[in-house]
Amino acid sequence: MKRFLVLMTAVCSGLSLPLFDRPEIVQAQTPRTDTIYFMGATRGKDYNNTGVLSWCVSRSWHESYPNGPADALDEVAQQQAVPTPPPTDDQWPAICNSDPTAIDGSGKVDLTTYGVTGPLDCSSPCISLTVRGRSFEYGDGCDYIEADLYDFVTMDDGHKVGEKKGKQRMIHALAPNSTNVPYDLPSIQVTSTGLYASNEIGTLQNDTNCKPNTNPPGFTPGGYHVHHDFMPPTGSQSCSWNQNTPANFPRHITDRQKQNPSHWVHFVSHKPGVSCFADGPPKLADNLLASDGVLDGDGNGGGTRALATGAQSSLTSPQTCITGTSWCGTISVTPPVVQAAFSNYLGLSPTDYLRAQQKRIPPRGSTTPYYWYGPDNGGFYFYVFWWMTYPDGSGYWDCGMGVPGAERYWAGFSSWTGIYTCQNGFISLGGGGGPVTAIENEWSQFRGLNGINPTAPPTQQDANTWAQTQIDSGHWADVVKPALDAVIRAGTGNMDMATLGITGDPPFDGDLGQVGLAGVMNRMNTVASRVMDLPLFDPTRADMNRDWIGSTRPRWSLTGKALR
Amino acid sequence: MLGDFLVTAKVGQVADWPPCPEPRRPAQNYKASEVYSPVFGDLEVYECADGKIIGLSVYGDPSIGKRYFVGPAKVNYFAPLDRLVLLKVAGRPAIAQLPAPGDPEGLRLAVIQRVPSNNQPGIMVWIDNTSKSVAEAAALAAEIMGVRP
Numbered sequence: 033m034k035r036f037l038v039l040m041t042a043v044c045s046g047l048s049l050p051l052f053d054r055p056e057i058v059q060a061q062t063p064r065t066d067t068i069y070f071m072g073a074t075r076g077k078d079y080n081n082t083g084v085l086s087w088c089v090s091r092s093w094h095e096s097y098p099n100g101p102a103d104a105l106d107e108v109a110q111q112q113a114v115p116t117p118p119p120t121d122d123q124w125p126a127i128c129n130s131d132p133t134a135i136d137g138s139g140k141v142d143l144t145t146y147g148v149t150g151p152l153d154c155s156s157p158c159i160s161l162t163v164r165g166r167s168f169e170y171g172d173g174c175d176y177i178e179a180d181l182y183d184f185v186t187m188d189d190g191h192k193v194g195e196k197k198g199k200q201r202m203i204h205a206l207a208p209n210s211t212n213v214p215y216d217l218p219s220i221q222v223t224s225t226g227l228y229a230s231n232e233i234g235t236l237q238n239d240t241n242c243k244p245n246t247n248p249p250g251f252t253p254g255g256y257h258v259h260h261d262f263m264p265p266t267g268s269q270s271c272s273w274n275q276n277t278p279a280n281f282p283r284h285i286t287d288r289q290k291q292n293p294s295h296w297v298h299f300v301s302h303k304p305g306v307s308c309f310a311d312g313p314p315k316l317a318d319n320l321l322a323s324d325g326v327l328d329g330d331g332n333g334g335g336t337r338a339l340a341t342g343a344q345s346s347l348t349s350p351q352t353c354i355t356g357t358s359w360c361g362t363i364s365v366t367p368p369v370v371q372a373a374f375s376n377y378l379g380l381s382p383t384d385y386l387r388a389q390q391k392r393i394p395p396r397g398s399t400t401p402y403y404w405y406g407p408d409n410g411g412f413y414f415y416v417f418w419w420m421t422y423p424d425g426s427g428y429w430d431c432g433m434g435v436p437g438a439e440r441y442w443a444g445f446s447s448w449t450g451i452y453t454c455q456n457g458f459i460s461l462g463g464g465g466g467p468v469t470a471i472e473n474e475w476s477q478f479r480g481l482n483g484i485n486p487t488a489p490p491t492q493q494d495a496n497t498w499a500q501t502q503i504d505s506g507h508w509a510d511v512v513k514p515a516l517d518a519v520i521r522a523g524t525g526n527m528d529m530a531t532l533g534i535t536g537d538p539p540f541d542g543d544l545g546q547v548g549l550a551g552v553m554n555r556m557n558t559v560a561s562r563v564m565d566l567p568l569f570d571p572t573r574a575d576m577n578r579d580w581i582g583s584t585r586p587r588w589s590l591t592g593k594a595l596r
Numbered sequence: 597m598l599g600d601f602l603v604t605a606k607v608g609q610v611a612d613w614p615p616c617p618e619p620r621r622p623a624q625n626y627k628a629s630e631v632y633s634p635v636f637g638d639l640e641v642y643e644c645a646d647g648k649i650i651g652l653s654v655y656g657d658p659s660i661g662k663r664y665f666v667g668p669a670k671v672n673y674f675a676p677l678d679r680l681v682l683l684k685v686a687g688r689p690a691i692a693q694l695p696a697p698g699d700p701e702g703l704r705l706a707v708i709q710r711v712p713s714n715n716q717p718g719i720m721v722w723i724d725n726t727s728k729s730v731a732e733a734a735a736l737a738a739e740i741m742g743v744r745p
Contacts, residue, residue, distance in 0.1 A: 097656035098637030169672055171706055171722025172653045172661045173610040178725070180701075192698040203655065210607055211674050212725075214699050243613050243650060263657050539727060 088128030104261035147222030167207035173241030190393030196541035267358035271308035307525020333508030368533030374495035382522035611665035658726035
């Protein structure tokens with residue numbers, strides 16, 4: 033009876049379920065806005081023993097690809113103080129140069145960030161971005177480290193995919209054991225007062241095999257450098273980015289200070305939990321289902337019928353732009369959207385369909401419940417959240433399923449039918465924990481409202497038959513079209529569109545996917561700046577280094593001009 | 597060897613470049629080069645002291661390029677054999693490194709547009725780390741080569 037009362041309390045209190053031995057779920061709040069400043073990628077050098085890592089610009093802002101944003105800097109370490117009079121161009125390499133073999137670490141490459149968020153959020157650090165690294169060598173012999181940035185709040189750690197928030201890239205550098213296989217890098221955190229973090233991610237390379245169309249002097253001693261750029265996400269109401277002013281990074285400038293807040297190179301500003309393409313899906317629905325849209329085709333569902341019958345394996349829209357975002361391109365639609373529409377017709381809500389298909393696994397450290405069904409369909413739900421990492425000696429936990437070092441999750445559910453959990457036996461309300469396999473097992477037993485099984489959507493073949501039959505019997509406008517509209521419109525970003533088989537060229541998440549997109553890139557910056565009304569940020573005025581100055585490094589004055 | 601390719605699986609082991617005497621100088625007419633493709637758009641290009649342009653690269657997303665090579669068609673692909681696929685792109689030998697599970701942007705593709713001979717270097721087109729399908733990447737490679745897929 034006592035447990036029953038606890039369960040009732042849990043149900044009545046929504047997400048705050050103080051059940052058993054498991055982590056606390058935090059109530060969803062209005063998304064905050066995080067701004068991540070990316071500092072110099074070269075390690076730099078503390079040439080004057082002040083604790084400040086100094087670096088120089090060997091080449092000012094330039095493009096990495098034609099007509100792209102000129103947001104690349106060539107960065108080198110500063111080896112000594114600038115003499116008087118200042119060095120000539122010929123003398124400059126003696127002052128500023130990087131050596132891949134330097135034992136003082138000046139040949140290292142870091143991902144250094146300063147993360148700040150709203151004044152009322154994150155008095156202690158909040159994780160903002162998940163970072164996935166990739167390092168190897170392009171087909172022309174140029175070495176690289178790429179750091180893909182994903183929204184932490186919605187990241188699917190199981191499939192290692194998420195909503196993109198841009199990419200930091202360092203060319204002529206390699207990570208240890210580079211194999212072109214993606215790997216996890218430390219996540220990026222923010223605080224309301226600003227948080228510095230610097231993680232070594234690799235080493236500058238003597239990239240002599242990288243020869244195409246490079247600017248002299250090339251990769252010779254004195255010419256080694258990190259080409260550091262940013263590949264932005266789709267610009268929108270929730271995502272913007274920029275680079276520092278040319279005046280701060282002219283060619284051959286010295287004494288750029290790695291820890292100086294005003295010496296940031298790029299920034300990205302985003303709302304955790306919100307896709308950069310959040311505004312896109314309803315507009316995609318409008319476009320694709322317009323009377324001349326590719327799913328409609330000819331006003332009677334001809335496009336959808338062509339997909340359903342297999343007459344066409346995909347439909348491609350004409351070139352278009354999504355208002356409110358920086359995205360322009362063509363839209364490709366494939367049969368899974370018909371499957372989703374049929375599932376909706378059978379009674380599974382579009383959101384439930386998407387979540388059940390994706391089965392996102394929260395990343396380590398997440399406090400967000402990931403709903404696979406619900407949160408409230410007639411009182412039924414199934415959610416998963418990260419609980420902890422199994423500690424040493426936990427091998428006997430969770431009915432022997434614990435694996436020290438692996439992640440431990442909790443599934444909370446209210447199911448139409450009973451679910452067997454190792455902790456609580458056979459229950460329909462409550463939860464059970466363990467590794468992913470335990471969660472998957474519980475999910476396979478879950479049933480939603482009216483006993484619906486979200487784990488078993490209709491087959492593509494059944495969906496195709498349904499669409500064809502309905503359209504042929506005159507029910508395009510009143511049956512098929514509304515179902516398609518509902519599932520597309522319910523999407524919250526790029527991942528949902530991908531689940532529906534709707535993709536963009538270039539991709540909706542800002543991965544350009546193609547080159548020569550000058551218009552797209554330029555619009556991205558313009559739209560983002562306009563939408564967000566973001567001036568170039570001067571962190572010194574915002575007193576943004578408060579956290580950092582408490583560390584072992586020297587303090588900056590509020591003007592940022594002198595060390596204290 | 598895998599088909600026409602020598603898979604090296606190592607950093608620093610891409611196909612060898614033809615000689616490129618230094619110093620380099622800004623190229624004026626790079627769009628007339630064999631290794632240029634309109635897909636690349638407008639570039640800032642440097643040529644060797646003898647006026648040759650040995651390769652052009654565009655570090656977008658994906659990164660792509662077209663380059664001369666001498667000797668074996670080395671590719672530094674690093675994957676189990678079941679993720680290395682030999683194919684033809686517009687009739688030319690090609691190799692794809694398929695993405696690993698959980699790596700949607702991991703596709704790499706290289707195409708030998710011209711096999712090197714005694715009197716001229718080979719030409720290779722490469723595409724790295726794309727979320728495109730093999731067919732889409734092959735179509736892009738064909739476009740870079742200036743031929744129909």
